[in-house]
Amino acid sequence: MLAVHKGCDRQIDLRKTKKQPQYTLTNMTNFKTKPVWELEDYHFFIDDYQRGYKWTSVQVLDLLNDLAAYDRARENFYSLQPLAVKTMDVKTMDDKIGDKQFETGTVKCFEVIDGQQRLTTIFLILKALSKDKDLYQISYQTRESSADFLNTIREKVGELPFSFSFAGKKYEQAISELNKALLSQWNIQFDGGTFDNIDNYHFFAAYLAIKSWLAEKDDNFKNVFIDKLLNDTHFIWYLDESKADAKKVFRNLNSGKIGLTNAELIKALFINNLQNPNKEIQELQQNSFANEWDEIEQTLHNDDFWFFINNSTDAGKYQTRIDFLFDIVIEKPSGEKDKLYTYRWYANDESRLDWKRVKNHFLKLREWYNNRKWYHLVGYIIDRKFATTKQLIDLSHVNSDGKGISKSDFEEKLYEIIRERFNRVKDDRASHDLEQITFENDYDEVKNVLLLFNIEQYQRNVPGFRFPFKAFKNTPWTIEHIHAQNADDIETIGELSSWISDVKEIKQEIVTQKVKLEKQVNLNHPQQDEIEMLSDKLKNFNENIGKRIEELAIDIEQAEASESFSDEKRTQLKAAMEDVKEFLDVHKLGNLALLDGPTNSGLGKKPFAQKRDYILEKDEQPWVRANGDKASPSKVFIPPATVQVFLKYYTREVTQYDLWGYKDRTNYLSEIKNTLKPYFEKAEVKHV
Incomplete structure (x- = not known):
């Protein structure tokens, strides 16, 4: 078989450049890789149930550029998308195309099920490169005009007075100008004629785009290119040997029932x-x-x-x-x-x-999954994106000295990953400083802390139970303020009165705690610091907040609880709330809990006691009903520590249940600190 490049003064014998195929398949699979040259003397039939040729100049040029960029030093071959076919006998082929042009045994016939776009494009590229007989043929059942136009396109289009240069143009500009030029040339040459149909236009446009692209290449480039095309360009060849009708196979392939997937x-x-x-x-x-x-x-x-x-x-x-x-x-x-x-x-x-x-990679992942401690550490690290699954696998294989890592060393390295992230410097402090992080400035850090706290609560308090990462990752998560934070949440006189009472009660809690500490002897440094902090809070309350609270309380005792209050009162409330937020540490960790988005939205403007009832109602819904049916769509995963917060599980000596007070906050924060200590202090790490 001889191929002649336009402008070349010599012929290339393509047979001399053929390479033997690298892969063959057993009867257990119908896949193989097939270089383009192996399609020699094949005849492909495309039935009328398939759509016509639709590739645009962009797709054609992308393929040409990909092939040109292919480097056999880096990859053994350039792989095209799958070409799915069924074997046809010559008689059936003759009957379908209505032409007794074949002698039995002289040609291999295949019906194309999937992949005709690339098969046709490669055909057109070969047409543009060579004046010799076609490497393979393509026929259609009903679109005789299309088959005729495609197989004689070199004669019909090759000598047209068409030229286009890509030089000096940006890609988008070149494509736009090329498409306009192609359409104009088509209208001049074929509009209204025998071959005027959409299939033929796409053949025409693709062929001239290929010719224009090749026209700017020298002979050496073309010689290398055709060698790449014939020998290094491989179809993923899928030969369907089932007895199923080709139309059914086509429908299955294109509906995803039979997927030629990567796997x-x-x-x-x-x-x-x-x-x-x-x-x-x-x-x-x-x-x-x-x-x-x-x-x-x-x-x-x-x-x-x-x-x-x-x-x-x-x-x-x-x-x-x-x-x-x-x-x-x-x-x-x-x-x-x-x-x-x-x-x-x-x-x-x-x-x-x-x-x-x-x-071995899979067994490593399964080992982590089956080890309850590793399950939680690895699951948390991956969820928080502190490291990828691949990075953790690499970490588990090799120690710093290049030797295999022990299980205890691997576990310690998991702790180190979290510890390093928690102790990164942010704003001149540790990024996850539990005393300093706030909802406003450290949202991601707060979420990191609360998630880990919930995971640890599972491990410590629910033997054998595993944190449900499936439920967690399929739910939008938010940070809930346990105590109300916005003036707009308060609408009636009754709600305002309750809020004022809550603030006064928390203030009294602070007074009580300060007096209690001052009565003790031999105070340690944390206790001394707490007294100083409480004194500052009370000073601020007495000098600023108290006055605002008294102003708000004027005239509300005689009003109906359901009444709304004046704009003047709302202005006063907003001013008071700004001061109270700092006084109550509204945005700090002791007033924050992890909660799913839908439940958080459902809480609305509810006070603490009503929030508790709502959350408990959600939490008590079963995942599976008694009759075996799945739970209702409203069933959500409530993190265990969030439930326990609203039950005041972490509060020592609970004196009231309807308010999230100072003691509740400090005890809750203290529990978080104690629980997460191993992730801040290496010496304190305990492997439980």
Whole structure:
């Protein structure tokens, strides 16, 4: 077979550049990679149930540029998307296209099920590169005009007075000008004629785009390019050997029922790699591999396991969940968009087909999942994005001295990851300083702390129970102010009166605590600091807040509780609340809890006692009803520490249940500090 480049003074014998195919497949799989040259003398039939050729000049030029950029020093071949076909006998082909042009046995006939766009584009590129007979042929059942135009496009279009230059133009500008020029040339040459249909226009536009692109390349480039196209460009060849009607297979492929996914293609490579002269041994090896593959897939489809190692709730991110595992194994670049990247990585080098490595990665993840302590540490680190799953796997394999890491060392490294993040410097202090972080300035840090506190509460107080990362990651989460924070939350005289009473009661709590501390002897430094802090609060209250509270209280005792209050009162309330926020530490950790978005919205403007009742009602709803049905859509996951906050579980010597007071806040904060101490002080780490 000879190919002549336009402008070349010599012919290239394409047969001399043919390479032997690298891959063959067993009967267990119908996938293989097939270089373009292997399509020689094939005849492809496209039935009328398929849509016509639709590729635009952009898609054609993208393919040309990709092929030009391909470097065989980096990859063994350039992989095209799957080409799915069914074998046809010559008689059937003759009958379908109405032309007895074939002699039995002289040509291989295939019906194209999927992939005609790339098959046709490669056909057009070969047409533009060579004046020799076509490498392969394409026929259509009913669109005879399309088949005629495509197969004679070199004669019909090649000599048209059309030229276009890409030089000096930005990509978008060049595409726009090219499309206008193509449409204009079409209207001049074919508008209203025998070949005027949408299929032929796309053939015409693609062919001239290819010719224009090649016209700016020198002979050496074209010689290299055609070698790449024939030998290094491979279709993912899928031969359907079932007895199913081709139309049904086409519908299945295009409805997702039969997906030529990245994972399926990888699986085919691994199966094909398991070759043995003894067919029984080969079959045993392949069956063993298939069973291990299925076990991994089933485990990954367990949502409890999946959301332990993965943050993505986007079902479309991975064609199959096992893709996530392969991405980790081969260290797929994070920004890579090619869904077949991992398949190409394996297909380019058979030596990479190391199933033991894949299996060991999976077994490592499963080991973490089954170890309750590691489950929570790893799950938290991944959820908070302190490290990726891949980084943790690497961490578990090698110690700083290059030797294998022990289990206790690995656990300590997990603590170190969290400890390092918590102690990072922010605004001249530790980023997660429990005394200083606030809702307004440290929202993410507050969420980090509250989530870890809830996880630790599960481990300490509920033996055998595991934090439900599945429920957590499929819910929007917010930070709830336990004590009301906005003036707009208060609408009636009754609500205003209750708020004033709450502030006065908290003030009295502070007085009581200060007196209690002052009566003690041999005070330690924290107690002395607390007395000083309480004194400052009381001074601020007496000099500023108290006066505002008294102004607000004027005239409200005689008013009806349901009445709204004046704009003047609201202005006074807003001013008072700004002072009270600092006095009550409204935005600090002792007044904050982790809560799902829907429940937080449902709390609305409720005071503490009503919030408690609402949260308990939500929490007590069953996940599964007595009859086995799933819970109602309103059932949500309430974090355990949040429930306990509203039950005042952390408050020592509870004296009242309807207000979140000073003692409640300090006891709650103290519990958080004690619980999370191992994540701040290395010497205090306890592995429980």
